[in-house]
Amino acid sequence: xxxxxxxxxxxxxxxxxxxxxxxxxxxxxxxxxxxxxxxxxxxxxxxxxxxxxxxxxxxxxxxxxxxxxxxxxxxxxxxxxxxxxxxxxxxxxxxxxxxxxxxxxxxxxxxxxxxxxxxxxxxxxxxxxxxxxxxxxxxxxxxxxxxxxxxxxxxxxxxxxxxxxxxxxxxxxxxxxxxxxxxxxxxxxxxxxxxxxxxxxxxxxxxxxxxxxx
Amino acid sequence: xxxxxxxxxxxxxxxxxxxxxxxxxxxxxxxxxxxxxxxxxxxxxxxxxxxxxxxxxxxxxxxxxxxxxxxxxxxxxxxxxxxxxxxxxxxxxxxxxxxxxxxxxxxxxxxxxxxxxxxxxxxxxxxx
Numbered sequence: 260x261x262x263x264x265x266x267x268x269x270x271x272x273x274x275x276x277x278x279x280x281x282x283x284x285x286x287x288x289x290x291x292x293x294x295x296x297x298x299x300x301x302x303x304x305x306x307x308x309x310x311x312x313x314x315x316x317x318x319x320x321x322x323x324x325x326x327x328x329x330x331x332x333x334x335x336x337x338x339x340x341x342x343x344x345x346x347x348x349x350x351x352x353x354x355x356x357x358x359x360x361x362x363x364x365x366x367x368x369x370x371x372x373x374x375x376x377x378x379x380x381x382x383x384x385x386x387x388x389x390x391x392x393x394x395x396x397x398x399x400x401x402x403x404x405x406x407x408x409x410x411x412x413x414x415x416x417x418x419x420x421x422x423x424x425x426x427x428x429x430x431x432x433x434x435x436x437x438x439x440x441x442x443x444x445x446x447x448x449x450x451x452x453x454x455x456x457x458x459x460x461x462x463x464x465x466x467x468x469x470x471x472x473x
Numbered sequence: 474x475x476x477x478x479x480x481x482x483x484x485x486x487x488x489x490x491x492x493x494x495x496x497x498x499x500x501x502x503x504x505x506x507x508x509x510x511x512x513x514x515x516x517x518x519x520x521x522x523x524x525x526x527x528x529x530x531x532x533x534x535x536x537x538x539x540x541x542x543x544x545x546x547x548x549x550x551x552x553x554x555x556x557x558x559x560x561x562x563x564x565x566x567x568x569x570x571x572x573x574x575x576x577x578x579x580x581x582x583x584x585x586x587x588x589x590x591x592x593x594x595x596x597x598x599x600x601x
Contacts, residue, residue: 274484281484281487281529281577282556282578284556285557292559292561298559301529303531469486469490473493
């Protein structure tokens, strides 16, 4: 099965979405920088339309199937509906916690820190996903509600659970950026997945957004 | 007097949005470049009065392109237009000699205000 399902979006619509995601990811990192003293470098966002059935394989390849990952997932609902995924290499939790607390990694030991690590990941995930999805919603004149974020320790990098409620014949829009916490040498992905139900609305919203600049 | 404006951004949509914010009744010639490297080449070729520069771009980012253009012409007027509004990003581009930084998405009022400031600066320099 081909991973690409570009027929749903024109090149121009993809360009508009890419620019909106660029603005949204930039907004998210600025929000994070208000909370912690960190400089986040971002890649140019990548937009893909992917058949739902091919999504787990795409995520496995994107997230590097050989490396265990820690994933923060937060669902959002509204006209713009889907999931935000913040993906870190497994083991980054202590580093993240250390810079949230302004401490050294060696200050954290034992099982007690596992709960703290999880809360650190949730905090970062909540800020980045919330700010990013929130900015997209603002720019496209809609609003969303969020489920609480959850941490998925993904030892086998299996992603089938993400698509269990979707028709595998439908497609999803995947928006991805790679980010680096510069001083900490931590790399990760921020992915926003929006499902088939949102595509019609999204196309109209993108065109309305651009029309406001004509 | 401002004659030529160069927009450096990898996104054709961002370039289009910015173009719509630039006054049409002033007779500005507007040129476009799709990454930092392209921007440097167009700068050398066109010697524009204002460069609108994005930061996150493939091939060469806006930080490197800003530094390079300022090396070529220390009086170059570079207005950074970016979604990356982290304090450290803003400080970096201002250190490189950017004229100002404007947050994306482009807004006609802020673009026109920035152009007016450049116009004032150019006029003041010409009077001296």
